[in-house]
Structure formats: structure tokens, C-alpha cells
Amino acid sequence: MTSATHRDAAEIGRTAQGPRPVPELGEQRSAADLSHVDTTLGNGLRVLAVRKANVPLVELRLRIPFAGADPLHAATAEVLAETLLTGTTRRDRIEIDTELALIGGELGTSVDPERLVLNANALASGLPTLLDVVADVLTSASYVDNEVARESARLVERLAVSRTQPRVIAREALLKHVYGEHPATREIPQAEDVAKVTPEAVRALHASAVLPRGSVLVLVGDIDPQGVLGEIEKALQDWKSDDSAKVLPPLPEITGGDVLLVPRAGAVQSQIRFIAQALPRTDPRYAALQLANLAYGGYFSSRLVENIREDKGYTYSAHSGFEFTGKTATVGVDADTANEVSAPAVLETQYELGRLGLVPPSEEEVESVRQYAIGSLLTSLASQAGLAGQLSALASSGLGAEWLAEHPARLAAVTVDEVAQVALEFFAPKRFTGVVVGDAESLAPKLAALGGFTVGEPAES
Structure with a gap:
């Protein structure tokens, strides 16, 4: 009996005549015509209801703008999100859970500096019950003292762990570097602030901020959009x-500038985070910028990944992508690297930014990222949850189902020259700033040699 010989991926991909040919990309389908209603109710709530009847379920997303300038707002909002579903004047926590279970449903909450979100799903036949439970928590959540105290204690414990995580430290350092004391920087409240939150403060915040006017309710599923x-x-x-x-x-607005080295003594890894102003989805050039970003670092076959992951092995994961807040947009680059290769990784990351504009994506590169962009969009819309999530995300820009249905055509129409133009303009290294979080003793001399770096205050951990 002969033993099997292990073959690596490169050997498997070759024949005696050379590399196996890659199959041709299939023809992309256009986005499905979405039967929907997009209207505003008398109470000011925008409702976007979409029929997608591939399974007898319904997905619900309620997005409530939830900003606040008070120093304790982030902590109070986090406690509110944790306790919103713990009981109302009509139902306690167990009754809420039981009613949802009977309709195969789930209901959850999340909050950030921009919005409070309710995420729910259920059998389509259980939609009246789901809506009744949602309405109940919106209008009569009780926030009883012992529930607030219990959830606040749990939250303090989670925050203590979260704030030791390098990615959390890097995220907070980046936001403060580019936005200063803007409320958007308060993504994670301080544990000591959470300890100060009272049930009365949570009830007051609910009464003043959990409001329908300006909020968006998205329903996707086996429903009649008009009838619902x-x-x-x-x-x-x-x-x-x-x-x-x-x-x-x-x-x-982010205008570029020096990158901040945030000391984290003894750290064996560094977190590289760059950011620049980008274009919102409403801009006619957004589709071209989306393709340029994919070519740079937006998917696994991108230039950045090929360089610092596949070729040089500096990082396991490198990525670039967009972040949308209100009607503004940024493009960010992130990679985590070992200390000894952090400075070379920074150099190569900046090099690829410049190369994208000076040696723009070829016709073959553009076609590859175009197919990826269209295919991944259609895949994300294939499920009810994916479609609901996309529509909820678009809501902050005032967009809806029409934008999604038309976007594949916009991507298909982008020319190679248009990608080159936005690459040169928006990926120029001088437009970026950011942070590197790591051991300053070993990193500072190397980054100083590159230029464009300043040393900041040590990271809290």
C-alpha cells in the first residue's frame, strides 16, 4: 500500500501543462425588484416595509437617533439599552421572553453615540404580537430599580474586560485623535460613569430620547408592505x-496630518489605524471609490493584503473599508502586527496608498473588484436579515430600497479611468492621519525615521 503524499495549495493548483485555469466569472444578476412601501407615519416615524417571502419570517429593525451631549449620556444610554427589555407596566422580563418564544421570535438592543437600535425577528404569523411587544417597551418600559442595578453591575464587569483589549484601545485612541471631544468618541462608557447611573436617569432619558419623529422602522419578510x-x-x-x-x-472633517504613536508599554503587538475623509453613498463618485477601496485593501485579493500579509507576512489580517456616520463617510485602514515589523508594515501601508493613485488599478483589477462588489452585495441581500440590515444602515443617509436596487448598475457603469481618478484623489497618503498603538520604546525611533509621527499620551489599559 502506498502512502498518500501531502500536496500544498500551489501543487494542487497546477497540472503538467501549467497552472489550472481560473473559471470565467459568471454573468452577474441585477438586484431583484423589491416590492416595498416607504412612508412616514403621523407620529413622524419613517416606515420601510419590504416583501421578501422566501421564508415565512419577518425581520424588524428600529433605528432611533440617540445622540446626547451630557457627560453621562453614553453610560446612561448603555444602561438603558441593557434594561429596556427587562420589563414594562404590562409584562415582566419572563413574560416578554415567553411571548417572543411562542412566535419563534427574538428581540435585542444595541446603542452607540449615533443611534439606539432594536433588532427583532419572528414568524410572519406572529408579527402582531411582535409589534405589540415592541410598542410596549417603547411606551412603558419600567426600568425597575433592581433590574437597573443588576444590569449596571454586569455592564461594569464587561467594560473592565473590554478596555483591556488592544483593538478597543486603538479604536478609542483613533477617534479621540481625529474628533477630539466630539460625542462620537464616546463609544464605550467609563465604568465609573456607569456606576453613577440611577434608575431615575434612565427613565428620564427614555422619556426625552426614545422618540418616533426622525426614527426609522424597517420590516422585511413574508408580509404585504401596504397592508402592514x-x-x-x-x-x-x-x-x-x-x-x-x-x-x-x-x-x-478629517484633513490628514501626523500619525500619533500611542505608547502601550510592554505590548508585543501594535495596532495600525489610518483614516481619511471619503465620499457618502449619495455622491455620484461613490461607486468608483468603492471599487478603488476594494483594490487597495477591501478584500482578500487586494494590494494591501497581497503585500503585507501574503508577500511579507507582517500581519494575519489587513483591511480597508468605509464607515458612515450621518451623512459623512470615512475610509479606514487597519492592521495588527508584531512590534518588530510594525514600522515596515506602516511603510508598506503608506506605499500602497501612494501606489494606488500613481499606478492605478488595471482593467483586469477593476473588473475583478467590480464582480466582487456586485456579487457580495447581491449575496448580502439574499436573506431577510441581510436586506433588513442594509436598509437600516442606509436610513441615516435618507436612502432606501431604490438605492440598493440601482447600485449594481452603478457599479457596472464605473470606468477604469473613474477608478483611477478617485484613487489618486482620495487615497493620497497626505490625506490620511491615524494612530499606531504599541511599545513606544522600540517603535518611536523607527517611526521617527519615517517622518510624520508624533508621540502621544500612554494608552489607558
Whole structure:
């Protein structure tokens, strides 16, 4: 009996005649025509209901603008999100969970400096019950003292662990570097602030900020979009206010500049984070910029990944991508590297930024990222949850189902020259700033040699 010989991927991919040919990319389908209703109710709530009947389920996303300038707002908002579903004047926590279980449903919350989000799903037949539970927590969440105390204690423990994580430290350092004291920087509250939050403060925040006017409700599933409006309006008839939900103030524009070295004594890894201003989805050039980003670092076959991961082995993961806040957009680059290769990784990351503009993506590169962009978009819309998530994300820009349906055509129409133009303009190294979090004793001399770096205050950990 002969023993099997292990072959690596390169050997498997070759024949006696040379490398195996890569199959031709298939023809991309256009986005499906989405039967939907997009309207605003009398209480100021925008409702976007979409029929997607591939399974007898429904996905719900409620996005409430939830900004606040008070120093304790982030902590109070986090406690509110943790305790919103712990009981109402009609139901306690167990009754909420039981009613959701009977309709195969789940309901969760999340919050950040920009928004409070309710995420839910259920059997389509259970939608009236789901809407009733959602309406109940929106209008009569009780925030009883012992529930607030219990969830606050758990939150303090989680925050203590979270703030030791290098990626969390790097994220906070980056936001403070580019936005200063803007409320957007308070993504994770301080544990000591959470300890100060009282049940009265949580109830007051709910009354003043959990508001329908300016919020967006997305429903996707086995529903009649037009017919479901009556159900929604009936369920939410008591959720009303003359005030509007609080929108995050516009972010300061990022103009580039020195990269900040944030000392983290004894760290064996560094976190590299670069950021620059980008284009919002509403800009006619966004599709071209999306393709340029993919070519740079937006997917596994990108230039950045090929350079610092595949070729040089500096990092396991490198990535670039967009972040949208309100009507503004940024493009960010991130990589985590071992200390000894952090400075070379920074050099190569900046080199690839410059090369994207000076040696723009070829026709073959553009076609590859175009197919990837269209294919990944259509894949993300294939499920009800994916479509609901996309529509909820678009809501902050005032966009909806039409934008999604038309975007594959926009991507298909982008020319190689248009990609080259936005690459040169928006990926120029001088437009970027950022942070490197790591051991300053070993990194500072090397980064100083590269130029464009300053040393900041040590990271809290």
C-alpha cells in the first residue's frame, strides 16, 4: 500500500501543462425588484416595509437617533439599552421572553453615540404580537430599580474586560485623535460613569430620547408592505411626541496630518489605524471609490493584503473599508502586527496608498473588484436579515430600497479611468492621519525615521 503524499495549495493548483485555469466569472444578476412601501407615519416615524417571502419570517429593525451631549449620556444610554427589555407596566422580563418564544421570535438592543437600535425577528404569523411587544417597551418600559442595578453591575464587569483589549484601545485612541471631544468618541462608557447611573436617569432619558419623529422602522419578510402599515400604525399609536429624536452633530472633517504613536508599554503587538475623509453613498463618485477601496485593501485579493500579509507576512489580517456616520463617510485602514515589523508594515501601508493613485488599478483589477462588489452585495441581500440590515444602515443617509436596487448598475457603469481618478484623489497618503498603538520604546525611533509621527499620551489599559 502506498502512502498518500501531502500536496500544498500551489501543487494542487497546477497540472503538467501549467497552472489550472481560473473559471470565467459568471454573468452577474441585477438586484431583484423589491416590492416595498416607504412612508412616514403621523407620529413622524419613517416606515420601510419590504416583501421578501422566501421564508415565512419577518425581520424588524428600529433605528432611533440617540445622540446626547451630557457627560453621562453614553453610560446612561448603555444602561438603558441593557434594561429596556427587562420589563414594562404590562409584562415582566419572563413574560416578554415567553411571548417572543411562542412566535419563534427574538428581540435585542444595541446603542452607540449615533443611534439606539432594536433588532427583532419572528414568524410572519406572529408579527402582531411582535409589534405589540415592541410598542410596549417603547411606551412603558419600567426600568425597575433592581433590574437597573443588576444590569449596571454586569455592564461594569464587561467594560473592565473590554478596555483591556488592544483593538478597543486603538479604536478609542483613533477617534479621540481625529474628533477630539466630539460625542462620537464616546463609544464605550467609563465604568465609573456607569456606576453613577440611577434608575431615575434612565427613565428620564427614555422619556426625552426614545422618540418616533426622525426614527426609522424597517420590516422585511413574508408580509404585504401596504397592508402592514395599518398594523404598525395601530400598534404604535401611543408612541408619539412633538419632539424629534436627537441626531449626532456633524463630525469634523478629517484633513490628514501626523500619525500619533500611542505608547502601550510592554505590548508585543501594535495596532495600525489610518483614516481619511471619503465620499457618502449619495455622491455620484461613490461607486468608483468603492471599487478603488476594494483594490487597495477591501478584500482578500487586494494590494494591501497581497503585500503585507501574503508577500511579507507582517500581519494575519489587513483591511480597508468605509464607515458612515450621518451623512459623512470615512475610509479606514487597519492592521495588527508584531512590534518588530510594525514600522515596515506602516511603510508598506503608506506605499500602497501612494501606489494606488500613481499606478492605478488595471482593467483586469477593476473588473475583478467590480464582480466582487456586485456579487457580495447581491449575496448580502439574499436573506431577510441581510436586506433588513442594509436598509437600516442606509436610513441615516435618507436612502432606501431604490438605492440598493440601482447600485449594481452603478457599479457596472464605473470606468477604469473613474477608478483611477478617485484613487489618486482620495487615497493620497497626505490625506490620511491615524494612530499606531504599541511599545513606544522600540517603535518611536523607527517611526521617527519615517517622518510624520508624533508621540502621544500612554494608552489607558
